[in-house]
Amino acid sequence: MRVEPLCPDAVAQAASRIRPYITQTPLLKSGLLDGWLGHHIVFKVEGLQKIGAFKVRGALNTLLALKEQRRLPEQVVAFSSGNHAQAVAYAARLLDVRATVLIPRDASAVKRQATEAYGARVIVTDDRNEAESRINEFTTKGAFLLHPYDSDSVIAGQGTACYEALQTGLKPDAIFATCGGGGWLSGTFLAAGLSAPETPVFGAEPKQANDAAQSLRRGEIVHLTESPDTIADGARTLSVSARTFHYLRQLAGFYEIDERDIVYWTQWLIHLLKTTVEPTSAVAMAGAFEWLKHEPEPRNVLVMLSGGNIAASTQARVWATDQLATPPRVR
Amino acid sequence: MRVEPLCPDAVAQAASRIRPYITQTPLLKSGLLDGWLGHHIVFKVEGLQKIGAFKVRGALNTLLALKEQRRLPEQVVAFSSGNHAQAVAYAARLLDVRATVLIPRDASAVKRQATEAYGARVIVTDDRNEAESRINEFTTKGAFLLHPYDSDSVIAGQGTACYEALQTGLKPDAIFATCGGGGWLSGTFLAAGLSAPETPVFGAEPKQANDAAQSLRRGEIVHLTESPDTIADGARTLSVSARTFHYLRQLAGFYEIDERDIVYWTQWLIHLLKTTVEPTSAVAMAGAFEWLKHEPEPRNVLVMLSGGNIAASTQARVWATDQLATPPRVR
Numbered sequence: 059m060r061v062e063p064l065c066p067d068a069v070a071q072a073a074s075r076i077r078p079y080i081t082q083t084p085l086l087k088s089g090l091l092d093g094w095l096g097h098h099i100v101f102k103v104e105g106l107q108k109i110g111a112f113k114v115r116g117a118l119n120t121l122l123a124l125k126e127q128r129r130l131p132e133q134v135v136a137f138s139s140g141n142h143a144q145a146v147a148y149a150a151r152l153l154d155v156r157a158t159v160l161i162p163r164d165a166s167a168v169k170r171q172a173t174e175a176y177g178a179r180v181i182v183t184d185d186r187n188e189a190e191s192r193i194n195e196f197t198t199k200g201a202f203l204l205h206p207y208d209s210d211s212v213i214a215g216q217g218t219a220c221y222e223a224l225q226t227g228l229k230p231d232a233i234f235a236t237c238g239g240g241g242w243l244s245g246t247f248l249a250a251g252l253s254a255p256e257t258p259v260f261g262a263e264p265k266q267a268n269d270a271a272q273s274l275r276r277g278e279i280v281h282l283t284e285s286p287d288t289i290a291d292g293a294r295t296l297s298v299s300a301r302t303f304h305y306l307r308q309l310a311g312f313y314e315i316d317e318r319d320i321v322y323w324t325q326w327l328i329h330l331l332k333t334t335v336e337p338t339s340a341v342a343m344a345g346a347f348e349w350l351k352h353e354p355e356p357r358n359v360l361v362m363l364s365g366g367n368i369a370a371s372t373q374a375r376v377w378a379t380d381q382l383a384t385p386p387r388v389r
Numbered sequence: 390m391r392v393e394p395l396c397p398d399a400v401a402q403a404a405s406r407i408r409p410y411i412t413q414t415p416l417l418k419s420g421l422l423d424g425w426l427g428h429h430i431v432f433k434v435e436g437l438q439k440i441g442a443f444k445v446r447g448a449l450n451t452l453l454a455l456k457e458q459r460r461l462p463e464q465v466v467a468f469s470s471g472n473h474a475q476a477v478a479y480a481a482r483l484l485d486v487r488a489t490v491l492i493p494r495d496a497s498a499v500k501r502q503a504t505e506a507y508g509a510r511v512i513v514t515d516d517r518n519e520a521e522s523r524i525n526e527f528t529t530k531g532a533f534l535l536h537p538y539d540s541d542s543v544i545a546g547q548g549t550a551c552y553e554a555l556q557t558g559l560k561p562d563a564i565f566a567t568c569g570g571g572g573w574l575s576g577t578f579l580a581a582g583l584s585a586p587e588t589p590v591f592g593a594e595p596k597q598a599n600d601a602a603q604s605l606r607r608g609e610i611v612h613l614t615e616s617p618d619t620i621a622d623g624a625r626t627l628s629v630s631a632r633t634f635h636y637l638r639q640l641a642g643f644y645e646i647d648e649r650d651i652v653y654w655t656q657w658l659i660h661l662l663k664t665t666v667e668p669t670s671a672v673a674m675a676g677a678f679e680w681l682k683h684e685p686e687p688r689n690v691l692v693m694l695s696g697g698n699i700a701a702s703t704q705a706r707v708w709a710t711d712q713l714a715t716p717p718r719v720r
Contacts, residue, residue: 090506105663168660168713175421325701329499332436332697334663366663370656370711377704382499 061304064210066252069217069245072119073225075126076218079118079152083107085223088330095388097350098358099343100230101327102223105334105366109176112219112242112364113145117204119215121153124202131202132156137189139165140292141365142206147178158196160189166369207241208299217245223360224253230360232310232349236341237261237270239295240302246362247305258310262345264288265314269297274312279303289375290320292338292364313345320344325381327363334366337376351388392635395541397583400548400576403450404556406457407549410449410483414438416554419661426719428681429689430674431561432658433554436665436697440503443550443573443695444476444537450546451535452484462533463487468520470496471623472696473537478509489527491520497700538572539630548576554691555584561691563641563680567672568592568601570626571633577693578636589641593676595619596645601629605643610634620706621651623669623695644676651675656712658694665697668707682719 086101104112124130133156136146143159150157157178161170162185174180183189197203205212220233233254235246247259263270267286273279281297288294298306306312323340339362346361368376417432435443455461464487467477474490481488488509492501493516505511514520528534536543551564564585566577578590594601598617604610612628619625629637637643654671670693677692699707 090503093506110663166713171716172421175424325704328665329699332441332665334659334665368660370708370713373656373704373708374711377701377708380701380705382497382701385502 061301063304064214064248066248068210068214069221069249069252072211072214073218073221075122076115076118076215080115081107082222083219085226085228086331086333091330091386094385095350097353097356097388099346100223100228100358100360101331102219102360102362103331103333104219104362104364105336105339109141109144109148109172110365110367111141111145112216113141113206114148115218116209116212116215116241117142117145117149118152119218120204120209120211121149121155123211125153130155131200133158133196133201134204135193135196135201136160136204136206137193138206140169141367143169143173144176146204147173147176151177158201160192162189166371168369169367207239208301210301213241213244213248213302215245216242217249220246220249220362221253224249228360229254229358230257231357232346233257233259233360233362234262234342234346235259235362236290236293236338236364237263237298237306238293238338240270240298240306242362242364244302244305247309260311260313260345260349261306261309262313262315262341264290264293264320264341265316267293268314270306271312271314273298273303274306288320289317289372290338290341291372292336293341311349313348315341315344321376321379322381323347324376326386329382334368335363336365336368337372339363339365347386347388392632394635395545395579397579399541399545400552400580400583403542403545404549404552406453407446407449407546411446412438413553414550416557416559417662417664422661422717425716426681428684428687428719430677431554431559431689431691432662433550433691433693434662434664435550435693435695436667436670440472440475440479440507441696441698442472442476443547444472445479446549447540447543447546447572448473448476448480448535449483450549451540451542452480452486454542455533456484461486462531464489464527464532465535466524466527466532467491467535467537468524469537471500472698474500474504475507477535478504478507482508489532491523493520497702499700500698538570539632541632544572544575544579544633546576547573548580551577551580551693552584555580559691560585560689561588562688563677564588564590564691564693565593565673565677566590566693567621567624567669567695568594568629568637569624569669571601571629571637573693573695575633575636578640591642591644591676591680592637592640593644593646593672595621595624595651595672596647598624599645600627601637602643602645604629604634605637619651620648620703621669621672622703623667624672642680644679646672646675652707652710653712654678655707657717660713665699666694667696667699668703670694670696678717678719
């Protein structure tokens with residue numbers, strides 16, 4: 059598949075399009091953390107976004123763009139066990155479009171409840187094959203499939219978070235974001251290209267779900283055969299897409315993060331920022347920490363925190379050990 | 390002991406005194422929660438305050454008032470296993486006063502680290518008797534003892550959080566706050582008396598640490614003999630003081646909360662508000678929920694959330710069961 063690259067300006071257009079409907083999420087920092095590290099870190103906190111994650115940006119940008127083109131569908135369909143499910147439900151309700159979300163049986167009850175509370179019809183599926191055949195049923199009847207990352211309008215929408223951060227006048231020396239399917243990271247890369255073209259953008263991924271890192275090493279997309287066992291549930295995607303891989307290849311670097319470090323940074327970010335930070339988001343901070351270890355001069359870093367929705371069972375795994383006894387030090 | 394009641398205006402004075410040094414913490418709400426309950430709840434979120442809890446208000450008001458009177462001491466001393474320790478360290482550093490904080494050996498490492506990071510000298514003590522004799526050593530040498538609740542300037546300072554909330558134009562039908570030593574609740578009561586004199590103020594306390602409820606029933610202060618076993622560590626005080634009891638007796642009502650309900654509301658508030666909420670703070674929401682159950686008409690409620698500092702071991706206890714599977718319903 060040949061990819062037509064997005065013009066970075068698509069991110070700026072998406073930002074003005076979705077602005078009235080989303081939260082301008084805060085940039086947070088921690089004086090204690092900066093003191094310990096000897097660097098300055100600013101966090102863009104999408105856990106405080108509508109539905110608790112950045113995903114609403116891409117879903118809204120997609121539906122609003124369709125509306126501008128007078129192509130708004132009567133129904134959207136999506137498949138997700140996580141934040142994308144809630145994002146599609148939320149965006150569809152806002153635009154008065156029916157939404158059907160297919161959710162795997164093992165998804166957490168709380169995410170299913172929230173998706174229903176936002177007004178979507180939820181269909182529980184037993185496996186991926188069943189989900190795909192059900193999706194086909196809907197799309198052949200005219201429903202619009204809102205893909206979580208393999209979509210230009212979704213990628214441009216996700217990029218608006220980094221764009222917002224950079225529009226405040228922030229001049230980071232490096233930007234970090236987590237890689238799942240690659241939509242969030244690709245959007246971040248495009249936003250940096252638009253607003254801070256000299257700034258390197260780095261990706262980070264759980265080592266136990268390192269399909270993107272493997273793909274980058276081999277120069278071709280590697281597909282995992284089964285859902286990887288990482289606490290960072292937003293990074294359990296089996297592969298990136300040709301569309302997102304196009305941008306990932308242009309990154310300044312890519313980190314693979316141990317589960318222990320994901321848990322460590324989840325605890326510390328929750329503790330220091332006083333906001334819920336998903337393990338998936340902590341992956342980006344762990345990547346930033348690896349980079350900062352080798353920077354002798356004080357650096358300014360922007361870490362993109364993707365979301366703050368954590369199931370109770372995941373919280374129990376996060377807090378099973380006490381990581382707060384050992385503050386972070388780079389030197 | 391005869392108590393000279395504070396003039397409610399002391400809260401307004403404290404608010405102007407400390408305003409330049411504290412965070413005007415946000416008022417948060419949850420559309421999902423309001424929908425489920427059929428009531429409107431606004432949360433004053435002191436977890437987003439400096440040091441992660443309201444305690445900095447009382448400590449700062451005390452030291453700033455002393456400074457106005459040209460009586461600022463060279464050294465302050467305090468005894469605390471929790472948020473008061475960090476508050477005293479923070480306020481003392483701001484005013485260039487030396488601080489010594491006595492912390493019991495079983496306090497969490499993370500609270501000790503933070504107290505030291507704010508520049509205080511920490512002395513670890515084995516028991517309360519040792520702590521008291523060490524405090525006497527310091528006060529006989531001229532150090533000022535900053536008590537966590539048995540102090541007019543501390544009570545007035547704690548009241549500034551509710552005062553701030555009411556100054557935004559909020560008109561609640563009822564206000565809820567947790568009772569530990571009673572400083573937070575007394576200050577909240579005074580603030581309501583000043584800005585919303587018709588609004589009933591309710592207290593809530595863990596049933597397993599119900600010294601205040603027992604005291605209110607008997608009409609005299611009941612002292613627990615040992616530290617009560619509740620997950621709400623901010624409410625483990627052994628007794629209220631004559632000074633705070635004076636205000637507690639004027640409350641509209643008082644709730645005693647089961648441990649299970651404390652855990653339930655800690656999980657739900659963290660999940661819905663995306664901010665860290667201490668179990669001690671969730672006690673107030675559990676009280677509000679009990680009240681709302683018996684209100685047939687939709688009510689507007691202000692719930693004062695005292696802080697967001699949670700040790701990893703407490704987080705592990707909070708998330709040991711999944712309370713998010715059952716959303717709250719009043720009817």
